[in-house]
Amino acid sequence: MPTYVAFLRAINLGAKRKFPKDAIKAATEAAGGSGVETYINTGNVRLTHSARSVAKVQAALEEAYAAEAGFEVPTVVFTAADLAALTARAEELHAAHDGDVGNHYVTLYATPPPAAAVEAAHALERPGETVVVDGRAAYVLLAGDIHTSRILASKEFTALGKGTARTVKVLRTVTEKWC
Template identity: 50%
Template sequence: MATYIGFLRAINLGARRKFAKAAIVRATEAAGFTDVETYINTGNVRFATSLRSRAKIEAALEAAYLDEAGFEVPTIVFTQAELRAIAEDAERFADGHDGRHYVSLLKQAPTAAAVRAIEERSSAEEVAKVGGRAVHLLLGANYHEAKLTNAVIEKALGVATNRNLTVIRALAERWC
């Protein structure tokens, strides 16, 4: 059995996409996964499985979440080592940055051309740095008005969900 961490996209936003932690646990267990734990209400779930294919794991979770929640829940899965590497990359990528640091977690690995295109959108106030299936967004004081957002990342690189670095670090410490 291997342990994985799943990140659910676009839940608990607005009145129609509510998906409580207990329901996430129930659905994850119904899909056959064990040792299930959630962390805060933004859609972070740890579980164990004998499956080794990320695509099969994501498909099983997405089907279970659709059944439980009644709406599609795109799910992005990482191994413990991958999540630990994302947290470690944050230190290297931030390199003295003292603003807001968010991480867009990608369902699929981007091409080299896509990585170049998104990193070239960086400015003095907003920087995007890609490491594997993670895009580190280093934003300034006006992060609510940022041009480099998860929506921009998704348009360029495909399905993604976003967490702040504090959550990424907490999950890496807690689950890796």
């Protein structure tokens, strides 16, 4: 069975969106996942599943997560091979900006952002900030802090769509553990 890695969006934020790891694991198994593992409490899940489609796995997980959590849990799913390639791209970009990068975040999307939004995001020029959109990921390299980033707060970045962000360190760790 294929191995997938799922990234859950907007969980464990405040009192109303609690979704602990044990509940995530139970819901993942209820959705047909096996060999389920989680990493930190921000919604990083490894599973095997009989479905041969990322979209089918994503739909099954989102349905099971909503039933278990009591609220919708947007989920972004990658095959292990696709996640390994995405992480390799992050490492390549990070190395190219070595010394200029204080923080490196990767926003993951269920589907690739629209071409016009990608073009607009790539046209952004901010001192100490770079964005590279490649497939279903937007790599944001910051000399400063995520909370003061002008790129992340821009309408151009928002136009890429709703995704879920992880640090390059989390992606590196998840990839080393699961891919």
